[in-house]
Amino acid sequence: MPTRDDPWLALLTRAANPSPDPSPDPKQQRSRQRKQELLAAATRIFARDGIAKAKMADVAKEAGIAVSSIYDYYPSKEALAYEIPIQRLAQLYDAFLQQAAALPTMRDRLALFLTMTADHARENPDWARLLYLEIWPSVLIEEARVRRSVDDFGRIIVAMIREGARRGEWSADLDPHRTATILMGSITHMLITWLLYRRPHDLAAATGPMVDQLMGMLDRGVGL
Amino acid sequence: MPTRDDPWLALLTRAANPSPDPSPDPKQQRSRQRKQELLAAATRIFARDGIAKAKMADVAKEAGIAVSSIYDYYPSKEALAYEIPIQRLAQLYDAFLQQAAALPTMRDRLALFLTMTADHARENPDWARLLYLEIWPSVLIEEARVRRSVDDFGRIIVAMIREGARRGEWSADLDPHRTATILMGSITHMLITWLLYRRPHDLAAATGPMVDQLMGMLDRGVGL
DNA sequence: CACCAATTCCGAATATTATTCGCTTTTTAT
DNA sequence: ATAAAAAGCGAATAATATTCGGAATTGGTG
Known part of the structure; x- marks a missing residue:
């Protein structure tokens, strides 16, 4: 020991x-879970296409939400990737x-x-x-x-x-x-x-x- | 030995x-030299900003030519970088x-x-x-x-x-x-x-x- | 030297895609 | 039941890579 x-x-x-992530944690439970799902979806898409080539539209579709909703969780594609x-x-x-x-x-x-x-x-x-x-x-x-x-x-x-x-x-x-x-x-x-x-x-x-x-x-x- | x-x-x-580069070599001497200058300029800009973030406009300015002229030498930003x-x-x-x-x-x-x-x-x-x-x-x-x-x-x-x-x-x-x-x-x-x-x-x-x-x-x- | 054809060059469209905006729907607390 | 807050979305906006059509330049030829 x-x-x-x-x-x-x-x-x-x-x-x-x-x-911890400096951005404020979402208030609602549903949303906190969505944030994790979004991160998982982004991981798959970014790994498949590379960060630069990956499209936010694909990430949104993979996560099952609207493109603009991604920006309710992360301020940019970069921030999401990082x-x-x-x-x-x-x-x-x-x-x-x-x-x-x-x-x-x-x-x-x-x-x-x-x-x-x-x-x-x-x-x-x-x-x-x-x-x-x-x-x-x-x-x-x-x-x-x-x-x-x-x-x-x-x-x-x-x-x-x-x-x-x-x-x-x-x-x-x-x-x-x-x-x-x-x-x-x-x-x-x-x-x-x-x-x-x-x-x-x-x-x-x-x-x-x-x-x-x-x-x-x-x-x-x-x-x- | x-x-x-x-x-x-x-x-x-x-x-x-x-x-060798499969794309046809430029016919004129001036152009072959430009192609090398362009590559050197692109190297500097890409190294400074990263390939994804670098702007073709910056590369063109660094090389002293028009943006659209870059495409007379290389088919895309990627091809130029690679x-x-x-x-x-x-x-x-x-x-x-x-x-x-x-x-x-x-x-x-x-x-x-x-x-x-x-x-x-x-x-x-x-x-x-x-x-x-x-x-x-x-x-x-x-x-x-x-x-x-x-x-x-x-x-x-x-x-x-x-x-x-x-x-x-x-x-x-x-x-x-x-x-x-x-x-x-x-x-x-x-x-x-x-x-x-x-x-x-x-x-x-x-x-x-x-x-x-x-x-x-x-x-x-x-x-x- | 004058001209032509090929080549090089460029400004102005076009297309793609990240990001923003304003409004609607859903949730939470009282 | 209702109001305030949060989450969600479709439609603009903006940035920027790429294409296009024609003008300028070059190299060869009589």
Whole structure:
């Protein structure tokens, strides 16, 4: 059980509880549910056509409401699209937070985090398409909540690498940022090729060996 | 000097000479030059605003021509954007082809390829922004030339890893695709964070250690 | 040099699609 | 039962990519 004051744990806890949507929550129950349905419909359409090419008319039809009603919930197409990654990323962080507590070493936790990331994408491919192919690399995102939600991913990995070094699980000479770049880059690249080409064919089976190979790099302090 | 029939060399040679633009080359000299100027102007505007948000009016102004004239050269905004990566990627492959010949081992060649990729992005940041942040991950690209140009990157690395294993430079048990994913993912992720946040601050200085750490993984057959 | 045909160039329509507006219907609270 | 608030919608509006028709420019040829 990690102690309360591990920096990585504090970071993770904050990431699992993102600042709420600043737009006022709809008053009526019906409407709050509609808002979620609309988000789900938008996720499907945006994943199918890409954010830029997707038409609001298609989103409206998928959600079963009028086009102009969309604007009662979200101020623009962009805002609608950018709302998508935040909730599910927070779910991932939260689920990891629960499961990580049971593991004794940072090595195991780091491996779990990478594995859960891949599994999460595999289980929510529409969401993953939007996140990894459109939103993550987007130059255009200025909205702070989205930026933070995505950036937290890197921060969590860096903090875990630091903590593992502090505990002596691997060499303290490994540059944490460089190592985090390798871990994140490898996993996201695997996911991107899977989303684009369905290679590897069996993502679930490929994730284990990938994580092993990456963790092996940490264990042996390669490249120093 | 590699022998003529190395598969990786054949692949690289083809990649360095992409199939030409299928649209007819303009007849007049003036026009051929305009076409290049237009592409350069579009690169700047698209890198600044993103492809989706960039206005054809801005591209036209930057190029010093009328909006409608753009359509005399490229059939659509998309086609204009997608033409950008192809030429420079081919330049990169070609430059690597020249320099690789002087190196004795696949290990050195692979390291050079990764290094040159990072340098190429650093020297052409506008182009790199478009390629790595917008075009590479795009769901939407159906045009075969662009797809191939980008996919060649992965194919070249896989082929080099295979050739190195064949020569006994590293263990034949390393899965080439998985290892290629790690190499590509790490380098492109480093470039993406540099393009988005200018981290690492000094990309040129960070590239060497990154490549060393990655090559160390190959040398020692980590993760098996 | 003068002319023609091909090419290049452009301003003004056209089409598509995100967004706004004003009104109607539904819900909630008293 | 009623009024106020909220949610919903069809019809304008606006921004902008693309098309069109003709004017200007160029390169070749007698």
